[in-house]
Amino acid sequence: MGEVVNVVVAFAVIVFLFRWLTTNNGSPSERSASDTLGFRPKPVSQDMIDTISNMFPDIPPDNIRYDLLRTGSVELSSNKILERGFLDPPPPAYYTLYPRTNVQAPRPAQAATTAVKAPTQSLIDRYNLQERVVQQAPLPPDEEIGGKAAWEDSADKREASLKERKAQMILAARQRMLTQQQKGATA
Numbered sequence: 618m619g620e621v622v623n624v625v626v627a628f629a630v631i632v633f634l635f636r637w638l639t640t641n642n643g644s645p646s647e648r649s650a651s652d653t654l655g656f657r658p659k660p661v662s663q664d665m666i667d668t669i670s671n672m673f674p675d676i677p678p679d680n681i682r683y684d685l686l687r688t689g690s691v692e693l694s695s696n697k698i699l700e701r702g703f704l705d706p707p708p709p710a711y712y713t714l715y716p717r718t719n720v721q722a723p724r725p726a727q728a729a730t731t732a733v734k735a736p737t738q739s740l741i742d743r744y745n746l747q748e749r750v751v752q753q754a755p756l757p758p759d760e761e762i763g764g765k766a767a768w769e770d771s772a773d774k775r776e777a778s779l780k781e782r783k784a785q786m787i788l789a790a791r792q793r794m795l796t797q798q799q800k801g802a803t804a
Contacts (some may be wrong), residue, residue, distance in 0.1 A: 653710045653729060659689025659800035673698050740787045744780075749788060 650658050661682060668691050669681045676698060682696045684704045698704060707715075741750055766782060769775045 620664065637787055640644065650714055653714055654686065654708075655710075656687060657687040659690070661685040665691050669694055669698070676704055677706075679711070679715070680706055741791065744784060744787060746784055746787060750791070787801040 664679060666681050667683070670678055671678065672682075672695060680773055681694065681704060684697065685691070685707070688694055690695075694704065741747060765779045769778055
């Protein structure tokens with residue numbers, strides 16, 4: 618019986634030392650976060666929050682961050698929203714670690730207006746078609762613009778064919794727009 622007591626005491630001492638050593642090795646912020654939240658938070662980036670916020674703009678960012686801290690996965694949090702339709706709000710202790718921000722995610726109508734206000738690059742500039750615009754080549758028939766291409770032997774030839782078809786479509790759309798503007802100006 619004495620040996621059993623010695624084994625139990627030795628086991629308890631080993632467990633106590635192990636817990637004491639492992640809790641002293643962590644940084645104080647991790648201990649306080651896990652103590653405050655009741656679980657060890659997973660690393661969460663702003664990109665993860667933005668991804669879910671863009672997919673589900675009606676979910677508050679604090680709910681998203683809290684769920685990502687628990688799961689650590691955009692996929693799991695997205696599936697939870699799809700299955701339940703909402704994410705649980707964080708407890709009050711969460712706000713001691715992550716204070717609320719006054720910045721709110723833009724609503725879809727606001728996002729559209731901000732997208733319009735942002736300076737955009739034209740397709741002519743993006744695809745380097747300035748030289749072809751200057752040449753003012755005649756507009757090919759509509760059925761030939763970006764029409765069906767023959768399958769090329771190499772990937773490079775297929776890519777060049779695709780780029781050429783894109784360029785033709787962009788130039789044709791520009792030409793149509795210019796003719797519509799001219800018709801509108803004369804009318």
